[in-house]
Amino acid sequence: MVVDVPSYTTQPVLYRLENRAERVACEQAMRHRKGEVVDTLEEQLVEWLVTRTPALRQQPDTLAEAIQREIGEEGWEAFGTWAWFPWRQTWVRLLPESAFVAVRTNRNRNKITSEEQAQLATKCVGIAGLSVGSALAMTLAMERICGKLKLADYDALELSNLNRIQTGVHHLGVPKAVAIARAIAEVDPYFEVELFQEGFTPENAEAFMNGLDFVCDACDQVRAKANLRWHAKAKGIPLVMETSDRGMLDIERYDEAGTPFLHGRISDAMLEEMRSASTWKPEFFDAFIDVTQASARGVGSLQAVGTTLVGWPQLYTDVAAGGAHAAQVIRSVFLGEHIPDARHYLEWNEQLLESVN
Numbered sequence: 001m002v003v004d005v006p007s008y009t010t011q012p013v014l015y016r017l018e019n020r021a022e023r024v025a026c027e028q029a030m031r032h033r034k035g036e037v038v039d040t041l042e043e044q045l046v047e048w049l050v051t052r053t054p055a056l057r058q059q060p061d062t063l064a065e066a067i068q069r070e071i072g073e074e075g076w077e078a079f080g081t082w083a084w085f086p087w088r089q090t091w092v093r094l095l096p097e098s099a100f101v102a103v104r105t106n107r108n109r110n111k112i113t114s115e116e117q118a119q120l121a122t123k124c125v126g127i128a129g130l131s132v133g134s135a136l137a138m139t140l141a142m143e144r145i146c147g148k149l150k151l152a153d154y155d156a157l158e159l160s161n162l163n164r165i166q167t168g169v170h171h172l173g174v175p176k177a178v179a180i181a182r183a184i185a186e187v188d189p190y191f192e193v194e195l196f197q198e199g200f201t202p203e204n205a206e207a208f209m210n211g212l213d214f215v216c217d218a219c220d221q222v223r224a225k226a227n228l229r230w231h232a233k234a235k236g237i238p239l240v241m242e243t244s245d246r247g248m249l250d251i252e253r254y255d256e257a258g259t260p261f262l263h264g265r266i267s268d269a270m271l272e273e274m275r276s277a278s279t280w281k282p283e284f285f286d287a288f289i290d291v292t293q294a295s296a297r298g299v300g301s302l303q304a305v306g307t308t309l310v311g312w313p314q315l316y317t318d319v320a321a322g323g324a325h326a327a328q329v330i331r332s333v334f335l336g337e338h339i340p341d342a343r344h345y346l347e348w349n350e351q352l353l354e355s356v357n
Contacts, residue, residue: 008174010181012083012189016096026082035089041080045070048099051106083189087182097190104188105144112143116335121147123213123334128152128200128228130176131314132242133218134165135323141184141191145331148192149184152208153177153219154199164319200224205231214330217241222284226274229254229261240329242322243289244314245298247346249325251339259341262287293345321348 015026049066050056056063071079081094094100105117112120123146127133130153140146153176157167161176171179181193196208200219209215209231217228217239225241232239232254239252253259261271265287274284285291325346332339 008178009086010178010193010195011185012085012092014189015082015084017078017080017082018096020078023078029084030082030091033084033089033091035084035091037091039093041076041093041095042067044095044100044103045079048095048103051103085186085189088186092189094189100190101144101188108143112331117144120145120331120334124148124150124211125214125216125330126150126152126208126212127216127218128208128224129217129219130155130180131161131164131218132244132319132322132326133216134176134180135319136216136218136242136326137180137323138166138183138187139323139327140330141188141193143327143331144188144191145327145334146213148194150194150196150208150212151177151180152196152198152200152204154197164314164316200228202227209235209237212237214333215239216326216330222274222277222280225288226266226271226277229266230271230275233259233261238333240326241288242326244318244322245289246293246295246350247318247321247325247344247348248289248293249322249329249344249346251329251342251344253339253341256341263341263343265290295347321346 013029015022015029017023017026045067046063049063049070053066056066080096081100083092083094084090085092095103101121105112108117121144125140125146125148127137127149130137130151133151133153137149137151140149155176157165157171157174157176157179159169159172162169165176165179167179167183171182175195175197177195177197181195184191184193196204198204200208201224205227212235215228215232215237217225218241219225219228229239229252231237232252236255238255239250241250241252242248243250250262252262260266261268266274270283270287277284329339
């Protein structure tokens with residue numbers, strides 16, 4: 001089935017000024033596209049030079065010489081990148097890509113070393129579902145835990161989503177994937193994001209999974225959850241699932257031989273049944289959630305869905321924490337740490353109550 005997806009701009013237009021043809025194209029574009037102009041390139045360059053040689057802060061003459069050497073004989077007009085954000089109607093001038101990335105990730109050091117940052121830049125992560133998934137996507141991009149994201153979600157942003165998805169009211173009615181891709185581009189216009197606005201489907205599963213180094217299950221449909229695991233195991237891709245109740249985090253190491261589906265909670269036969277299921281059965285739900293371990297409010301909420309509740313409740317604190325926890329797992333696996341296949345409960349409030357009692 002072919003899904004007709006509206007076209008949205010999610011990446012800025014970049015003009016790299018060291019390239020003469022792009023410089024001329026930029027001059028023409030700036031004459032025709034009027035909007036806000038943000039130019040802090042000199043301050044960015046100073047920050048880059050100082051991050052490489054901190055002593056330059058106390059050596060203004062040496063710093064001025066370093067600036068001149070960096071911009072070269074062609075001067076400021078041929079240095080850096082102009083980025084045009086059409087959805088913001090804004091021009092922003094930035095450092096060249098390598099310098100921009102070095103400065104933007106500089107405060108990661110040395111919790112993430114420069115060598116590790118370069119290693120992470122080669123990785124690609126796929127995220128299916130953009131509630132908890134939106135927090136994970138932003139965290140991965142903010143820390144540059146990977147060099148590319150694939151985002152799959154078919155939903156448009158609704159007002160009730162704004163309790164947990166960081167975007168603005170100007171994106172109401174816009175696909176969630178578009179809103180998140182734009183948010184990432186506004187932080188890092190050089191970061192690569194590929195969108196699957198029809199969601200994760202049997203038709204696009206191969207394209208979505210191809211090239212992934214890690215995949216996140218943050219979706220609601222039983223069929224999609226099962227197919228993510230089937231493809232992850234077939235391709236040897238580790239998977240993480242964060243469920244915003246009691247901070248439940250599943251780390252599924254399908255990159256390791258013999259790993260069963262969801263820590264053995266799902267048999268091969270059940271997974272095959274799930275792969276074509278259109279609705280949830282109690283045994284499917286219990287395999288993923290384990291109702292006996294859910295919070296009292298979580299169980300009560302589940303029973304109220306469809307009567308007094310329109311959907312499963314998700315707090316931003318839970319979503320933000322879940323995204324951070326999942327991102328830490330992905331970073332650790334990418335950097336070669338031993339993270340076993342397991343289910344964890346990382347509810348901070350429970351630890352607080354235990355310490356009080």
